[in-house]
Amino acid sequence: MTSSDYHRQNLRGTLLELAEQTVRTVGVEALSLRQLARDAGVSHAAPARHFRDRRALLDALALAGFERLGASIDAAAAGEGPFAVRFRDAAHAYVGFAVENAELLGLMFTIKHEEGASAELVETARRGIESIVALLARGQGEGEVAPGDPERLAQVVFATVHGVALLVTGGLLDGTTASDLTDSAVDVLLRALPVPSGEGARAALAEG
């Protein structure tokens, strides 16, 4: 059984796997449907059966990326420890994903501000922010986060962590490690988020 026989059972999945490898190794720009078809051992016209065009394949790749990233953040944020620890873990999960999937992250966040981006893709991306909203709302419930619109706070938090991820993948760090910068950003946020009187978050930060 040759690999092309094997793949023929599930060409769509095979193309996605090959595409992710290609994105990882040579970048999005260099990804070609014809080369993918050659790698999969099918004709150059075969991919069109599974993806309407090149963008549809990239959308599917980005969607899978958002799902993996979301699961990783949720796992970190839904822990049992103190708020500050969960918060820090979630940030590290995000930046860790960015480091390991730099090209994919770039694809995920450039694809949606094009005309006619799939609604499913935008929806999945938005759900990532909602995970942070939930984390912050839970922090407010525990008295660790100052009251206020958790959605707005979540946007700022998301922006900060995403910005850290991009600085990292963009190679603008100049000696600082990704993990150190993430901790610095979390420190700044933890200094700003808690209610002024509450010391709980700060204590947890010292332990975590």
Add this chain to the structure above:
Amino acid sequence: MTSSDYHRQNLRGTLLELAEQTVRTVGVEALSLRQLARDAGVSHAAPARHFRDRRALLDALALAGFERLGASIDAAAAGEGPFAVRFRDAAHAYVGFAVENAELLGLMFTIKHEEGASAELVETARRGIESIVALLARGQGEGEVAPGDPERLAQVVFATVHGVALLVTGGLLDGTTASDLTDSAVDVLLRALPVPSGEGARAALAEG
């Protein structure tokens, strides 16, 4: 005198102008050297005289973008007002640039983490962070910012503002305006940056 006669005196500049318009209207992906040559009224091989390849043209475009962005931030940060006002103005300058040049910003920050990015481009991008370092160091000198490595603080600040810019251009805002989110992010940073005892920054924030 036809436009091609005019342009022939400065084809490089003409191509850059046309390229920026193209990026703005149809996006980076859709930019083709051959179409650019047609728009400029020259043969498809002419651009090669001025740009070694497609990427060299995009690099030049990104470089011009970083220079404009840097000038805009510097103008805001070098003002005479209180620290918090200069800080807020610089953040708004950054996000404003992002809103008006969304596609260009994306190009600016994707191009450098490719192999063989021009050193000049990386250097110009880095200078943007240095502007923020200088602003924060000046804030420390005025007692408005807690002591500590200003470079590290600047990276966090830059990450936050850049993240806000990307949330905005990425269309993940959902009703919040770019300016409002920028203010929220600045509020968070101004709550975290000042020395705990100093009230100067908070007072300036209330005025600004």
Add this chain to the structure above:
DNA sequence: ACCTGAACACCGTTCAAGT
């Protein structure tokens, strides 16, 4: 010095035809 025209090796996309 600067540009042209032809050439080469690629693309994405479509579509009749095959199984």
Add this chain to the structure above:
DNA sequence: ACCTGAACACCGTTCAAGT
């Protein structure tokens, strides 16, 4: 249903030749 092969209209890049 799924894939193939040919065809079309594009690309980027190179290079001898022109002015």
